[in-house]
Amino acid sequence: xxxxxxxxFLDEYCIIAAKRGKRPSDFQSAKDVSGDETVCPFCPGNxxxxxxxxxxxxEQGVSSDGQERISGWQLRVFPxxxxxxxxxPAPATTEWIAQPGQGFHEVIVDSxxxxxxxxxxxxxxxxxLIQVYRDRYVHYCSNSFVKYVSIFKNWGREAGASLSxxxxxxxxxxxxxxxxxxELDAISRAxxxxxxxxxxxxxxxxxxxxxxxxWILIAPFYSQAPYETWILPKRHFANLGxxxxxxxxxxxALLKRALGSMRSLLNDPPYNFMISQLPFSxxxxxxxxxxxxxxxxxxxxxxxxxxxxxxxxAARELRQQLKTI
Amino acid sequence: xxxxxxxxFLDEYCIIAAKRGKRPSDFQSAKDVSGDETVCPFCPGNxxxxxxxxxxxxEQGVSSDGQERISGWQLRVFPxxxxxxxxxPAPATTEWIAQPGQGFHEVIVDSxxxxxxxxxxxxxxxxxLIQVYRDRYVHYCSNSFVKYVSIFKNWGREAGASLSxxxxxxxxxxxxxxxxxxELDAISRAxxxxxxxxxxxxxxxxxxxxxxxxWILIAPFYSQAPYETWILPKRHFANLGxxxxxxxxxxxALLKRALGSMRSLLNDPPYNFMISQLPFSxxxxxxxxxxxxxxxxxxxxxxxxxxxxxxxxAARELRQQLKTI
Numbered sequence: 001x002x003x004x005x006x007x008x009f010l011d012e013y014c015i016i017a018a019k020r021g022k023r024p025s026d027f028q029s030a031k032d033v034s035g036d037e038t039v040c041p042f043c044p045g046n047x048x049x050x051x052x053x054x055x056x057x058x059e060q061g062v063s064s065d066g067q068e069r070i071s072g073w074q075l076r077v078f079p080x081x082x083x084x085x086x087x088x089p090a091p092a093t094t095e096w097i098a099q100p101g102q103g104f105h106e107v108i109v110d111s112x113x114x115x116x117x118x119x120x121x122x123x124x125x126x127x128x129l130i131q132v133y134r135d136r137y138v139h140y141c142s143n144s145f146v147k148y149v150s151i152f153k154n155w156g157r158e159a160g161a162s163l164s165x166x167x168x169x170x171x172x173x174x175x176x177x178x179x180x181x182x183e184l185d186a187i188s189r190a191x192x193x194x195x196x197x198x199x200x201x202x203x204x205x206x207x208x209x210x211x212x213x214x215w216i217l218i219a220p221f222y223s224q225a226p227y228e229t230w231i232l233p234k235r236h237f238a239n240l241g242x243x244x245x246x247x248x249x250x251x252x253a254l255l256k257r258a259l260g261s262m263r264s265l266l267n268d269p270p271y272n273f274m275i276s277q278l279p280f281s282x283x284x285x286x287x288x289x290x291x292x293x294x295x296x297x298x299x300x301x302x303x304x305x306x307x308x309x310x311x312x313x314a315a316r317e318l319r320q321q322l323k324t325i
Numbered sequence: 326x327x328x329x330x331x332x333x334f335l336d337e338y339c340i341i342a343a344k345r346g347k348r349p350s351d352f353q354s355a356k357d358v359s360g361d362e363t364v365c366p367f368c369p370g371n372x373x374x375x376x377x378x379x380x381x382x383x384e385q386g387v388s389s390d391g392q393e394r395i396s397g398w399q400l401r402v403f404p405x406x407x408x409x410x411x412x413x414p415a416p417a418t419t420e421w422i423a424q425p426g427q428g429f430h431e432v433i434v435d436s437x438x439x440x441x442x443x444x445x446x447x448x449x450x451x452x453x454l455i456q457v458y459r460d461r462y463v464h465y466c467s468n469s470f471v472k473y474v475s476i477f478k479n480w481g482r483e484a485g486a487s488l489s490x491x492x493x494x495x496x497x498x499x500x501x502x503x504x505x506x507x508e509l510d511a512i513s514r515a516x517x518x519x520x521x522x523x524x525x526x527x528x529x530x531x532x533x534x535x536x537x538x539x540w541i542l543i544a545p546f547y548s549q550a551p552y553e554t555w556i557l558p559k560r561h562f563a564n565l566g567x568x569x570x571x572x573x574x575x576x577x578a579l580l581k582r583a584l585g586s587m588r589s590l591l592n593d594p595p596y597n598f599m600i601s602q603l604p605f606s607x608x609x610x611x612x613x614x615x616x617x618x619x620x621x622x623x624x625x626x627x628x629x630x631x632x633x634x635x636x637x638x639a640a641r642e643l644r645q646q647l648k649t650i
Contacts, residue, residue, distance in 0.1 A: 004629075008519060008522075009515065009519035009522075010508065014547055014549050018635040022634065024591050027552075084623070096526075152621075171623055173627070177626075182335055183335065190334065197334075205420070220333070222333055223341070226352065272622035287626065290352075294485035296597055297478060297479050297494075297597035302503070302504055303337065307339055308344050309343060317349065
């Protein structure tokens with residue numbers, strides 16, 4: 001069963017992706033901070049432990065013919081076995097408002113090397129990862145039942161990663177998610193793009209951490225989490241598909257520095273990395289939230305986040321850290 | 326520094342409550358799942374480790390004269406030393422939109438007994454706790470710079486509790502928080518109260534877990550978290566201050582059963598307990614979210630929650646559990 005349920009009376013959604021046979025004790029064991037998995041299904045040689053690949057990236061390029069390349073792959077993409085969205089879901093409940101959870105949920109294994117930290121990816125590998133994000137976005141964004149493509153990476157158990165081998169995920173949704181919808185409403189009311197405005201203002205502020213020809217890295221004025229950072233393109237464009245080649249390369253370079261400075265300042269913290277993009281009328285943006293504080297009762301019931309680190313302070317420390325990298 | 330900052334262009338807020346001298350290494354240590362504190366500041370005898378009490382509840386009643394009762398207290402209330410809101414904050418930053426974090430942030434120590442589980446509170450103690458919530462709400466809700474009073478309890482480290490001795494918290498806000506504002510917008514557009522509608526519909530559904538004369542306990546159709554439950558009054562009223570005495574008693578009874586069933590089904594899970602209420606034009610509601618799954622990149626960037634347990638299933642299991650209690 002996977003279905004998208006609307007809140008009783010708000011424009012908010014949850015996905016009920018019930019696992020057959022999941023028992024209360026499966027949650028109880030979440031209490032143990034158990035060691036890492038013994039056999040990693042994401043490592044080379046264990047390809048049979050995952051569903052067949054949707055795309056494999058090697059030195060030679062990308063293959064999407066469904067045939068496994070078990071040697072020499074650099075990145076692999078395949079459907080998530082615990083999918084939040086599936087291509088052909090059962091009809092939804094008829095009570096209240098629900099719709100079938102129709103869509104795609106993919107895993108992108110970032111690297112063949114178990115234990116490699118994304119902050120250590122070679123420049124070329126980071127460029128390839130950005131290219132994979134771009135390819136998968138373009139692959140899905142024109143699908144008739146896809147209204148939104150979410151690409152993200154959870155790094156570390158505390159940030160929600162269930163396996164330690166570095167991977168990203170892609171989930172498509174048949175609706176515009178509430179956060180994005182609220183952004184679009186505000187954008188449509190504004191005379192200039194609010195993200196262009198952020199770029200213009202924050203580039204000159206004490207919250208700028210670093211910039212290059214095409215991108216800025218900031219600790220945003222509105223920061224939900226300690227050491228939260230955003231990466232924004234200076235040019236106004238809506239998604240990775242519209243990105244120029246040079247912009248892709250400089251994004252990879254800045255992302256590597258962003259992850260590197262966070263890793264060394266905070267001793268390899270768990271984090272969520274998230275790309276927000278839309279087919280049009282939007283300004284691509286990337287957010288990195290270190291998972292250093294809990295989302296607790298206050299945040300859950302009000303939507304207001306308590307952050308114990310001022311972004312001005314975070315920016316200063318991250319800038320300092322970057323001098324050593 | 327404590328200030329309330331508005332999102333660059335959305336009606337969303339965060340609180341920057343920067344701790345002087347907080348260092349990156351304070352977060353690094355969050356990685357260690359360290360044992361419990363050795364000296365508990367919430368235990369009887371250690372009253373000097375906390376700020377002076379705002380209210381003390383004993384057998385004899387409540388005292389709010391600021392004098393410490395170090396023996397025989399049942400519940401104690403005092404300001405949070407790591408306050409998200411303070412009565413006299415410094416003026417806010419003038420960039421973008423911010424306002425001083427003016428308000429109150431209190432700790433309510435639920436019980437003098439270290440290690441006592443709220444599910445084990447005697448009926449009379451649970452009634453007293455509800456009375457404290459009510460008293461503190463009434464105390465603050467008419468204050469001229471209080472627009473919202475948030476009362477919640479985080480139980481367990483995974484749910485955000487920093488000390489294991491059972492306690493609740495109260496934070497007042499000088500704004501209506503975004504989640505409540507969206508509810509109010511929807512309520513003002515509806516012809517009948519949407520919460521009254523939920524009570525009417527869910528009382529007859531397979532998501533009803535238990536009911537008594539005045540309250541229902543449900544696993545809501547829109548459930549963000551596995552085994553999430555809501556407690557709703559059958560009568561339409563806005564806040565605990567408007568609650569009749571009999572309703573207070575039956576709320577305590579149902580809350581005890583709700584916590585008890587969750588504790589035994591899920592082996593004492595961490596959870597967030599949250600009371601939503603307003604001075605008027607609202608329908609009081611209480612939500613309990615077991616903290617069994619992480620809020621990760623997808624949830625953070627879309628506002629859509631993935632839940633692996635259907636509420637219909639959760640309700641069935643919790644009903645079953647209640648037969649044994």
